Amino acid sequence: MSDLLRLLSDGRFHSGESLGRSLGVTRSAVWKQLQQMEERYAIALHKVQGRGYKLSSPLSLLDEARLRQACAVPLDVLDSVDSTNAEALRCLSVSGEVAPRLFVAEQQSAGRGRRGRHWHSPYGENLYLSLLFPVEHSLMLDGLSLCVGLAVQCALVEMGFVDARLKWPNDVLVGDAKIAGVLLELVGDPADRCHVVIGVGVNVNMLQDENRIDQDWTSMRRIQGGLLDRTEVLLVLIDQLLRQLDVIAETGFAGIRQRWEQAHAWQGRRVRLSAGNQAVDGVVLGVDGRGALRLQCDEGERCFSGGELSLRLSDDS
Ligand code: BTN
Secondary structure, eight states, X not given: OHHHHHHHTTOSOBOHHHHHHHHTSOHHHHHHHHHHHHHHHTOOEEEETTTEEEESSOOOOOOHHHHHHHOSSOEEEEEEESOHHHHHHHXXXXXXXXXXXXXXXXXXXXXXXXXGOBOOOOTTTSEEEXXXXXXXXXXXXXXXXXXXXXXXXXHHHHTTOTTEEEETTTEEEETTEEEXXXXXXXXXXXXXXXXXXXXXXXXXXXXXXXXXXXXXXOOHHHHXXXXXXXXXXXHHHHHHHHHHHHHHHHHOTHHHHHHHXXXXXXXXXXXXXXXXXXXXXXXXXXXXXXXXXEEEETTEEEEEOOXXXXXXXXXXX
């Protein structure tokens, strides 16, 4: 199936006959595979009599051989999975894996977002990755999710997306639109031996969301105009991620705090922080040494941390 998709990934017309020839199967077998492909991957296919089949838009599929050669950590490249975070957690529970390991997928059927939300993960369009990482010192956990956000922001800047900014705790924005998100899941005793699954989703080539995303979003392709090489983007991202993890392992969040604040989109802005029905208004002062958000509220400075919090700009900001 993925051989067929690879042949079609250039976005050009291919006749049933030429596809069959390349795959060594009959035209009717090609037809069957195309139907299964459309259903399984929710991929739109154009069929034009006399010309053949083409994808509605070209795809940049992951180049597994190149990833294996260039990636600094062992990795699993998956075609379709419920969630790369879930896959990393399953791997940990089965093998008790201690070394870092990366899981990437072309598609997620149940991508997990923060605060129980769904993460839209269409086939071959964006990056969906999870790094299973053993935590050696509990100190590293302070501000870890901010550190990952910073790594994604740095990778985007390195690739020319210089307007990429952070939104506490770990969203990556361009303008007001979200381009990437981070979801950390911890297993084990944070004070002793534990593992963290570092999940990152980056909108790379997505142009449409079929109304599946309920917030303002953008993608690298929307900004740049052309199709990006997802393998290349992934390699830059992993390199930055491993670099920032080295920094936090060595210095704790203190070594990252200033750079994080410089990249924060809403530094000095008036915001509303919400948890369920409760909300607090204040001006963003920055983050503290553990990555908690510092707000100047009417009653004085207050610090907030926790995965269930969400931040918005105040109407009068
Ligand atoms: C957010 O809500 O901002 C966090 C989104 C995190 C999505 C990524 S995609 C790869 C990894 N696997 C998941 O199921 N979620 C994360």
